[in-house]
Amino acid sequence: MKFSTNQQTSRVIILFIFLILLVMLPLVVTNYYWQHLLIMSLVASVLGMTFSMIFCCAGMVTLGTGAFIAIGAYASTLLVMKLGLSFWLALPFAVIITAMFSFAFGLVAIRNPGVAFVLLTMIFAEIITQVTGQISFFGGWGGFIMIPRPNPIGPIKFTGKLPFYYLMLFLCLLVVLVFQALYTSRIGKVWRAISLSPHLAQTVGINVYRYRLLAFVIASSAAGLAGSFYAHYAQTLAPSTFGGFFSILVQLYPILGGINFYILGPALGATIMTIVPEFLRITKEIEPIITGLLVLIIVLFYPGGILGSITQLPRLGAISISKRLKEIETWLSNMDPRR
Amino acid sequence: MAVLEIRKISKYFGGLAAINNVDLDVFDSEILGLIGPNGAGKTTLFNSISGFYPPTSGKVIFKGADITGLRTDQIARIGISRTFQQTNLFMQATVFDNVSIGFYMHYRQPRWKAFLHTRSAKNEELVIKQKVTELLDFMGLSPMKNELAVNLPHGHQRILGVCMALGSNPELLLLDEPMTGMNPTETLVMVDLIKKIRDKGVTIVVVEHDMKAVMSLCERIFVLNYGQKIAEGKPEEIIQNSEVIEAYLGTEEE
Numbered sequence: 001m002k003f004s005t006n007q008q009t010s011r012v013i014i015l016f017i018f019l020i021l022l023v024m025l026p027l028v029v030t031n032y033y034w035q036h037l038l039i040m041s042l043v044a045s046v047l048g049m050t051f052s053m054i055f056c057c058a059g060m061v062t063l064g065t066g067a068f069i070a071i072g073a074y075a076s077t078l079l080v081m082k083l084g085l086s087f088w089l090a091l092p093f094a095v096i097i098t099a100m101f102s103f104a105f106g107l108v109a110i111r112n113p114g115v116a117f118v119l120l121t122m123i124f125a126e127i128i129t130q131v132t133g134q135i136s137f138f139g140g141w142g143g144f145i146m147i148p149r150p151n152p153i154g155p156i157k158f159t160g161k162l163p164f165y166y167l168m169l170f171l172c173l174l175v176v177l178v179f180q181a182l183y184t185s186r187i188g189k190v191w192r193a194i195s196l197s198p199h200l201a202q203t204v205g206i207n208v209y210r211y212r213l214l215a216f217v218i219a220s221s222a223a224g225l226a227g228s229f230y231a232h233y234a235q236t237l238a239p240s241t242f243g244g245f246f247s248i249l250v251q252l253y254p255i256l257g258g259i260n261f262y263i264l265g266p267a268l269g270a271t272i273m274t275i276v277p278e279f280l281r282i283t284k285e286i287e288p289i290i291t292g293l294l295v296l297i298i299v300l301f302y303p304g305g306i307l308g309s310i311t312q313l314p315r316l317g318a319i320s321i322s323k324r325l326k327e328i329e330t331w332l333s334n335m336d337p338r339r
Numbered sequence: 340m341a342v343l344e345i346r347k348i349s350k351y352f353g354g355l356a357a358i359n360n361v362d363l364d365v366f367d368s369e370i371l372g373l374i375g376p377n378g379a380g381k382t383t384l385f386n387s388i389s390g391f392y393p394p395t396s397g398k399v400i401f402k403g404a405d406i407t408g409l410r411t412d413q414i415a416r417i418g419i420s421r422t423f424q425q426t427n428l429f430m431q432a433t434v435f436d437n438v439s440i441g442f443y444m445h446y447r448q449p450r451w452k453a454f455l456h457t458r459s460a461k462n463e464e465l466v467i468k469q470k471v472t473e474l475l476d477f478m479g480l481s482p483m484k485n486e487l488a489v490n491l492p493h494g495h496q497r498i499l500g501v502c503m504a505l506g507s508n509p510e511l512l513l514l515d516e517p518m519t520g521m522n523p524t525e526t527l528v529m530v531d532l533i534k535k536i537r538d539k540g541v542t543i544v545v546v547e548h549d550m551k552a553v554m555s556l557c558e559r560i561f562v563l564n565y566g567q568k569i570a571e572g573k574p575e576e577i578i579q580n581s582e583v584i585e586a587y588l589g590t591e592e593e
Contacts, residue, residue: 181454181455181456182454184456185453185454185456185460186446186450186453186460186464187450187453187454189436189439189440190440190443192432193429193432193440193443196429196430196431196432197427197429199427200427200428200429200503201440202410202411202412202415203389203411203412203415203420203421203504204415204420204440204441204443204444204503204504204506204507205412205415205416205443205444205507206412206443207410207412208412
């Protein structure tokens with residue numbers, strides 16, 4: 001018993017050090033552009049975590065992450081620009097509105113959590129893009145510009161990058177805290193059971209549908225939170241910002257970082273996917289190709305993602321490339337439709 | 340007293356009747372054997388009772404209440420638990436976690452309290468851990484409670500399946516071929532375990548092909564063939580029943 005509490009204290013200490021590092025980071029990274037990338041990494045981390053929750057807990061693949069970021073962003077922008085609300089009020093409202101949308105959508109879509117769900121989320125994302133683009137009330141295809149920055153709190157004015165970095169860090173920590181509390185409670189236990197075998201989960205008396213809906217609504221609300229922040233940070237918002245490709249990109253974060261690490265995995269993947277492409281900028285047009293290749297290599301040879309491979313290293317050693325190639329070959333031949 | 344009453348139940352897959360007009364009573368605290376050749380409809384009957392698919396017609400009555408057409412989780416909730424013919428476990432989870440998920444229905448604290456990790460929710464978690472440990476002791480799985488389910492030998496995996504089904508504290512336990520693929524020693528252990536579970540007051544229905552095990556285990560046997568009941572009675576009666584022998588071995592002309 002005592003041993004476990006000791007372990008917990010050491011974990012808390014490590015997390016605390018990590019947190020201090022995150023808080024100190026902008027003091028080292030003083031360049032505006034790099035600070036911007038840090039902020040975007042935090043936004044992307046939150047989005048990756050939402051995908052992770054829907055995928056690892058509810059066992060569903062969503063292509064509609066973009067839709068719920070957009071709902072959060074638009075809700076918050078409209079509340080501020082049309083109703084004159086303060087950002088600090090609009091933020092929680094945007095989260096509530098996103099939750100309501102995701103609840104209504106999930107109620108219908110989760111009835112069929114397989115391929116139908118993937119398609120429905122994709123269609124939903126497209127509908128949101130079209131609605132915001134076609135209707136002038138939502139800004140039309142041109143979208144909104146000059147979205148007001150958050151009102152100053154006391155002496156803190158939201159100019160430059162620093163206040164935004166700390167605000168996003170705070171929001172990100174909030175999301176991590178909520179997600180971690182869920183994952184370590186019995187709700188998380190039930191989610192893991194559902195992701196391992198929804199059928200079996202049902203036979204022990206779990207209402208799988210309701211738990212899936214819960215995961216979906218919580219994850220989507222977090223995406224709405226990120227969306228609301230993004231709108232007031234970028235100060236511009238257009239339907240194309242969160243298009244279809246964006247939702248696909250979000251999937252890569254947890255896969256790259258480590259799909260079995262619900263919080264650290266997406267955070268690591270998101271940071272890499274935000275920062276590495278910037279290094280490849282010198283290659284100009286072929287940058288996406290190189291990024292794509294890098295991701296492909298990691299996904300094919302290290303299916304556990306970066307964290308998965310690191311934690312397995314001491315036990316298994318690195319997977320030999322020839323062995324992995326053989327595995328991929330058999331896997332591909334099993335997919336051969338002629339067989 | 341009949342715990343479970345099945346009235347004129349039928350299940351059609353397209354035009355094919357997997358079970359046809361079957362009546363079955365299961366009495367309190369008995370071990371009922373459900374036997375029949377392959378494809379006789381035994382598993383279909385289990386699936387219809389446990390809500391995997393609703394019967395085409397007929398009624399399932401549990402403790403006087405009609406439960407036909409309820410969802411699987413609702414049926415588990417009212418006290419009917421089942422195991423599967425194929426080993427069906429959370430393979431990538433530990434033995435302990437498998438069983439503790441089986442105890443899902445013991446949680447009484449609301450979900451928001453679990454989310455906030457309140458003292459009462461934590462206490463409940465401890466109580467359930469205690470219960471899981473007790474059940475593992477009872478079933479003899481304690482030494483391997485931290486192993487992944489996938490690493491267990493087959494016999495132990497089957498026992499773990501029963502363990503999970505018991506977690507919900509069922510009044511009626513449906514075991515679908517619990518001894519499949521077991522060696523004679525493991526079968527004996529399983530027979531003993533099932534008897535021990537019955538002695539705790541659980542009513543048990545067993546589908547099984549191992550006749551020796553069925554004869555030593557069951558007090559009453561119900562025989563299905565081509566989706567219909569062909570015999571019902573004590574083990575010694577069933578052995579001598581000509582229709583049963585015919586169903587299993589074929590007639591002499593063949």
